[in-house]
Amino acid sequence: AQSVTQLGSHVSVSEGALVLLRCNYSSSVPPYLFWYVQYPNQGLQLLLKYTTGATLVKGINGFEAEFKKSETSFHLTKPSAHMSDAAEYFCAVSDPRSSGYALNFGKGTSLLVTP
Amino acid sequence: DAGITQSPRYKITETGRQVTLMCHQTWSHSYMFWYRQDLGHGLRLIYYSAAADITDKGEVPDGYVVSRSKTENFPLTLESATRSQTSVYFCASSASPGQGYEQYFGPGTRLTVT
Numbered sequence: 001a002q003s004v005t006q007l008g009s010h011v012s013v014s015e016g017a018l019v020l021l022r023c024n025y026s027s028s029v030p031p032y033l034f035w036y037v038q039y040p041n042q043g044l045q046l047l048l049k050y051t052t053g054a055t056l057v058k059g060i061n062g063f064e065a066e067f068k069k070s071e072t073s074f075h076l077t078k079p080s081a082h083m084s085d086a087a088e089y090f091c092a093v094s095d096p097r098s099s100g101y102a103l104n105f106g107k108g109t110s111l112l113v114t115p
Numbered sequence: 116d117a118g119i120t121q122s123p124r125y126k127i128t129e130t131g132r133q134v135t136l137m138c139h140q141t142w143s144h145s146y147m148f149w150y151r152q153d154l155g156h157g158l159r160l161i162y163y164s165a166a167a168d169i170t171d172k173g174e175v176p177d178g179y180v181v182s183r184s185k186t187e188n189f190p191l192t193l194e195s196a197t198r199s200q201t202s203v204y205f206c207a208s209s210a211s212p213g214q215g216y217e218q219y220f221g222p223g224t225r226l227t228v229t
Contacts, residue, residue, distance in 0.1 A: 043205060
């Protein structure tokens, strides 16, 4: 089965600084990869996804991620953090062999943005 | 309104009681999913459905029952609630996850079992 590891359960950055949230996955087949964001007391919202094609994927709110097959990584970045980026971020992988292509989530990274 | 909705948003129940959480989507997506979110565990799959009348277990199905008589609805029933089922439950839907289509999530139901 697929597994997803998010390094760092809490990440703190200053407003205007680079955001880097790390995600590594284990897979023996090319997966579909996703980043979701969750604001307090809300559901999950898709930030971006990788399925096939270009390995650098751009998403909403200025976020992007790069699929690196050799490193089995899909790290999320944003050049300049805003206060509104403070939220919980989840990396997820969809395994074609798993239950209905259900998402296998990492445990999440809480992003704190300080003034 | 278009989208995916869950009801109730908050529920407190007692141990041993039956509870049903509702999920409704307006996109006619084939696939629907139930996840639970617990601190330190992220989201874990309870059940999923590939189409009406087709359901299957996920990672943590014990104590839960699902049905899907209509494409747009996917209720989740806790037959006899236990304290370990205190959690936030999310429903999601997808048009074609096998082709990389994303899942859309509802706002969640926060369930407390006392």
